[in-house]
Amino acid sequence: MVTGTSLAVPGAWARRPSAAVCTAVAASLTALLANVPLVYIFVRAVEAGVERYADLVFSAQTWWLTSRSLLLVLGVLGLALPVAVTLAWLVTRTDLPGRRVLAVVAALPLVFPSYVAALAWVSVWGPRGLAQKALAPLGVELLPAWAYGYPGAWLVLSLFTYPYAYLLVVAALRSVDPAAEEAARSLGKKRWVVFFTTVLPQLKAAIFSGSLLIALYTLSDFGAVSIVRFNTFTLSIYNAYQGLFDRSTAASLATVLVAVTIVLIATEGWLSSRLRPWRRKPTRPPRRVRLGRWKPLALTGVFALLTVNLVTPLVVIVFWAARALALGNPVGAAAEAAVRSLGVAGVTAVVAVLLSLPVSIWSVRGGSRLAGLAQRASYSGYALPGLVIALALVFFATRLTPALYQTATLLVFAYVVRFLPEAISATTASLRALAPGFEEAARSLGNGSWAVLRTVTLPLIRPGLLAGGGLVFLTTMKELPATLILRPTGFDTLSVRVWTAASEGIYSQAALPSLILVLVAAVPVFFLIVRPVLMERS
Amino acid sequence: MTRPTTVLEIRRLVVGYGKVDAVRGVDLTLEDRQIAALLGPSGCGKTTLLRAIAGFERPASGSVWLSGEAVSDNGTWLEPERRHVGMVFQDGALFPHLTVFENVIYGVRGRPRARDRAVEVLGQVRLGELGHRFPDQLSGGQQQRVALARALAPRPRIILLDEPFANLDASLRARVRQEVRSILESAGIAAILVTHDQEEALSFADEIMVMMGGKIRQVGSPEEVYHQPVSPKVARFLGNGHLVPCRVTSGRFHSSLGEATCRAEDGPGRVFLRPEDLTLRRWSQGAGAAGTVVARRFFGHDVLDTVQLADGQTIEVRSLSSTTVPVGSPVRLALRERTYRVFSTV
Numbered sequence: 001m002v003t004g005t006s007l008a009v010p011g012a013w014a015r016r017p018s019a020a021v022c023t024a025v026a027a028s029l030t031a032l033l034a035n036v037p038l039v040y041i042f043v044r045a046v047e048a049g050v051e052r053y054a055d056l057v058f059s060a061q062t063w064w065l066t067s068r069s070l071l072l073v074l075g076v077l078g079l080a081l082p083v084a085v086t087l088a089w090l091v092t093r094t095d096l097p098g099r100r101v102l103a104v105v106a107a108l109p110l111v112f113p114s115y116v117a118a119l120a121w122v123s124v125w126g127p128r129g130l131a132q133k134a135l136a137p138l139g140v141e142l143l144p145a146w147a148y149g150y151p152g153a154w155l156v157l158s159l160f161t162y163p164y165a166y167l168l169v170v171a172a173l174r175s176v177d178p179a180a181e182e183a184a185r186s187l188g189k190k191r192w193v194v195f196f197t198t199v200l201p202q203l204k205a206a207i208f209s210g211s212l213l214i215a216l217y218t219l220s221d222f223g224a225v226s227i228v229r230f231n232t233f234t235l236s237i238y239n240a241y242q243g244l245f246d247r248s249t250a251a252s253l254a255t256v257l258v259a260v261t262i263v264l265i266a267t268e269g270w271l272s273s274r275l276r277p278w279r280r281k282p283t284r285p286p287r288r289v290r291l292g293r294w295k296p297l298a299l300t301g302v303f304a305l306l307t308v309n310l311v312t313p314l315v316v317i318v319f320w321a322a323r324a325l326a327l328g329n330p331v332g333a334a335a336e337a338a339v340r341s342l343g344v345a346g347v348t349a350v351v352a353v354l355l356s357l358p359v360s361i362w363s364v365r366g367g368s369r370l371a372g373l374a375q376r377a378s379y380s381g382y383a384l385p386g387l388v389i390a391l392a393l394v395f396f397a398t399r400l401t402p403a404l405y406q407t408a409t410l411l412v413f414a415y416v417v418r419f420l421p422e423a424i425s426a427t428t429a430s431l432r433a434l435a436p437g438f439e440e441a442a443r444s445l446g447n448g449s450w451a452v453l454r455t456v457t458l459p460l461i462r463p464g465l466l467a468g469g470g471l472v473f474l475t476t477m478k479e480l481p482a483t484l485i486l487r488p489t490g491f492d493t494l495s496v497r498v499w500t501a502a503s504e505g506i507y508s509q510a511a512l513p514s515l516i517l518v519l520v521a522a523v524p525v526f527f528l529i530v531r532p533v534l535m536e537r538s
Numbered sequence: 539m540t541r542p543t544t545v546l547e548i549r550r551l552v553v554g555y556g557k558v559d560a561v562r563g564v565d566l567t568l569e570d571r572q573i574a575a576l577l578g579p580s581g582c583g584k585t586t587l588l589r590a591i592a593g594f595e596r597p598a599s600g601s602v603w604l605s606g607e608a609v610s611d612n613g614t615w616l617e618p619e620r621r622h623v624g625m626v627f628q629d630g631a632l633f634p635h636l637t638v639f640e641n642v643i644y645g646v647r648g649r650p651r652a653r654d655r656a657v658e659v660l661g662q663v664r665l666g667e668l669g670h671r672f673p674d675q676l677s678g679g680q681q682q683r684v685a686l687a688r689a690l691a692p693r694p695r696i697i698l699l700d701e702p703f704a705n706l707d708a709s710l711r712a713r714v715r716q717e718v719r720s721i722l723e724s725a726g727i728a729a730i731l732v733t734h735d736q737e738e739a740l741s742f743a744d745e746i747m748v749m750m751g752g753k754i755r756q757v758g759s760p761e762e763v764y765h766q767p768v769s770p771k772v773a774r775f776l777g778n779g780h781l782v783p784c785r786v787t788s789g790r791f792h793s794s795l796g797e798a799t800c801r802a803e804d805g806p807g808r809v810f811l812r813p814e815d816l817t818l819r820r821w822s823q824g825a826g827a828a829g830t831v832v833a834r835r836f837f838g839h840d841v842l843d844t845v846q847l848a849d850g851q852t853i854e855v856r857s858l859s860s861t862t863v864p865v866g867s868p869v870r871l872a873l874r875e876r877t878y879r880v881f882s883t884v
Binding site: 197275 | 617623631635636672692
């Protein structure tokens with residue numbers, strides 16, 4: 001029998017579909033499922049008639065919301081990008097004291113979900129917030145209301161989202177060859193001219209993709225704008241859905257939001273496609289710029305920033321949590337919420353990673369046009385704010401699958417659609433990094449495609465899968481709008497508890513779940529986002 | 539032309555890296571149009587010295603003068619952009635986001651007739667038709683020629699080349715080297731090439747400055763440093779050979795491998811014999827140290843035989859490849875006549 005095995009193999013395989021076919025089928029199904037919300041939101045929007053849809057879309061309200069949302073995006077980019085580039089430059093290219101620690105710390109505001117950041121923000125800077133209480137002895141009875149509205153949304157979103165661009169710029173700065181800067185200087189250019197003519201152009205790609213991340217975050221954010229009460233698309237859609245039960249309006253606005261998002265993504269794609277890709281290894285570490293007399297100013301700036309967007313929110317949350325515990329607030333509810341959050345986030349991460357496998361494998365190894373299409377289609381959630389996905393699924397479920405309405409399954413489905421792109425990126429990247437030589441060697445050693453997948457491919461890309469799963473876990477746990485809309489009755493997660501308590505103004509009830517969220521988020525933020533960039537080379 | 543003017547003068551230059559001094563007191567001068575090579579093993583401080591000339595390293599002490607102007611001296615410090623020093627880096631360091639033409643014009647932008655100048659230097663490096671390309675669309679050799687054109691465009695006082703051929707294919711290296719050399723000659727500009735490759739330095743430069751342990755050990759023509767090294771260390775660094783004990787009597791040294799002319803005081807000493815200083819003779823030809831060929835390496839243009847002497851030590855002999863002596867055959871060694879350098883025994 002031993003000698004017969006090699007002969008038996010083809011027969012055995014003939015009875016089992018090849019891994020390639022199964023992968024293609026699974027990937028296609030994933031791509032189709034991922035597009036259910038996108039398709040259905042448009043179906044639902046035009047259901048009431050094309051004319052009514054056109055009326056809603058081309059209404060004054062739509063223009064008003066679009067301009068408000070875009071103004072917010074522009075404002076946030078206008079503040080977050082300079083902050084990100086300056087910080088990145090300070091920690092990579094200057095002799096700023098403590099720059100290695102500061103490099104990590106400057107990325108840490110990522111641990112705050114937007115609603116937690118906004119909550120901490122208004123509880124400190126609100127008209128009667130902690131800052132006012134501290135200033136009360138000086139006769140300050142009321143702070144100006146700039147913690148709310150546009151200024152509030154602008155500052156909160158800028159100060160808490162700049163790390164997305166910052167991390168990309170740090171990585172880009174490290175890959176810029178300092179020899180080119182020296183060449184420019186020996187050609188007679190001053191240092192700041194060199195920065196603007198040779199360094200900054202090489203950071204364009206990082207700045208573009210950082211801008212897109214920040215813009216999408218801002219546009220789809222619901223938590224912060226609802227807490228600082230600044231009406232953007234998301235908040236208006238939510239109110240339309242929640243308050244008026246006017247679902248056609250909500251659906252129509254949602255399609256406009258999707259369109260704006262797609263325009264942003266396309267713009268970034270167009271800008272980036274005009275850049276020439278290049279990759280160079282720097283020949284040597286850069287000579288650090290001596291800050292000299294600017295050093296105190298730079299340090300003060302960095303510390304002031306981190307006081308506002310890291311230390312203050314942490315202190316505030318801990319302060320409120322301690323007070324809640326001291327007052328004997330029940331811990332049980334927060335603990336239950338934590339268990340639910342961890343549970344759905346964990347399930348979502350596993351499902352997303354499993355679905356990312358066929359999509360990535362098919363597109364990287366298969367390489368056909370169809371495979372590429374399936375992969376791009378699976379990125380649909382990237383362009384869909386969580387709120388839009390949730391609305392689409394509410395419509396879809398109430399109409400077509402009532403059994404799923406208000407179940408955790410539907411919630412997980414929404415999460416998976418929303419965050420599948422993160423898992424696919426990670427899986428695709430690790431597959432690309434894997435030289436096909438390994439798989440070919442395994443094939444030539446007599447393994448079938450399934451065996452190669454199981455014994456070679458999967459073990460080798462496991463770190464990438466874990467990283468992708470970790471990211472999905474993190475973002476799912478922080479997710480708010482889809483959770484608010486789709487959760488089964490009574491299914492309070494941490495994010496829901498924080499938001500509900502915050503919107504009722506009961507900060508002490510929001511504190512404990514906020515603290516748990518931040519602490520749990522800190523682990524994946526540090527290991528998956530901050531460390532890979534900042535500690536790659538030490 | 540009147541007498542050559544000094545382009546570069548360095549006096550007692552010390553450059554420190556943290557606690558270690560990379561350059562430990564260097565004196566050096568370079569005349570106009572002179573092409574020199576700074577040759578030394580890696581870590582000897584040669585790149586640091588070059589970067590101090592360009593203004594990318596601040597010396598701890600000493601001075602750097604360019605065309606009679608102090609650019610780095612006690613209390614004087616000229617930023618790199620004001621030194622008029624052209625740099626060519628190891629990988630070219632071309633700006634990846636700019637085309638070849640934009641790279642070349644970068645240093646003269648805003649000057650009158652900048653475009654003409656860029657076209658002119660691109661023509662000088664014979665890349666006139668590739669101006670619209672991006673650096674990553676060029677071969678390694680072309681990239682280095684663009685880097686040279688970019689450095690030449692603002693008419694610098696001097697060109698500094700930091701291991702510019704190190705990452706080129708071996709087959710390409712010699713050709714690019716010759717091209718760069720002739721471009722520099724026709725541009726009539728002084729240049730210093732930093733390299734750790736002896737062959738590269740010897741074939742590129744009119745003057746070799748051998749640097750070891752942070753100091754310049756010898757300055758001279760390629761022939762001089764190769765055949766008249768100042769120390770066994772310098773001799774070894776410039777190429778293989780054997781240090782053989784000898785005794786000098788009235789202008790000739792006597793050793794176990796033969797005798798020849800030298801410049802040294804009478805007494806004991808050591809002489810450094812290179813493989814090409816020795817010749818192989820048939821055993822039957824009588825005189826000369828006896829040995830056996832134990833190995834043979836063929837290089838095409840020449841051949842390197844390893845000969846085991848009677849006392850067991852082995853020595854390498856280089857001959858033209860037309861001479862054939864089978865491995866295993868007994869031979870005798872003879873010494874070519876030339877003036878050797880004999881080192882003292884201490």
